[in-house]
Amino acid sequence: MNWLSGLAAITLLLVPAQAQTLSGEALVKALRQGGYVIAMRHASSPRETPAKQAANADNVNLERQLDEAGRASATAMGKALRDLKIPIGDVFTSPTYRALETIRYAQFGDPKPIAELGDNGQSMQGGTEAQAVWLRKKVTQFSAGTNTIIVTHFPNLTGAFPQLAAGLADGEALIFGPDGKGGATLVARVKIEEWPKLR
DSSP, rough: OHHHHHHHHHHHOGGGGOOOOOOHHHHHHHHHHHHOOOEEEOOOSSSOOOGGGGGGTTTHHHHOOOOOOHHHHHHHHEEEEEHOOOEEEEOOOOOSSSHHHHHHHTOOSSSOOOGGOOOOOOOGGGHHHHHHHHHHHHTOOOTTSSEEEEEEEEHHHHOOOOOTTTTOOOOOOOOEEEEESEEEEEEEEGGGGGGGGGG
């Protein structure tokens, strides 16, 4: 593939008109079949790092951690996916504490920390063009029969998908499906608190 066709494939991902073609029961039915990528922002986390006495015991580097709303919404999302019988395969995550904590509360299984999904130690200012390219490629890799989950950060998602991820809330997910041309298209955007309502 030459750089021009690569650019065209990336451009296809950025067209907002393709967004949100599935919702409600149709979305659940599609996800039960597998073959989608759920790229989400980690659950709710205060913007500042905790003081040592307020940090979780295993948060040894005193990184940002989930707040009460983040823990509750991640737990509810994981339960909803299990109740809805939506199969989850690979789980790729930022190596940050708050992303790993999102996965732990959701009980998504064995996550694979990936440096390209991280915040580069810069919290809300993280995200490079190389990370955006990696993420754009990753959402085109679909697994038959299961769905892939990616947990990352707002700058990474907006860097990769500037129009599609605009205004993305804590825990909100962009769901990508195959576009029939070897690329991906956005089929839905789901807030973390909406998963239990899909039942």
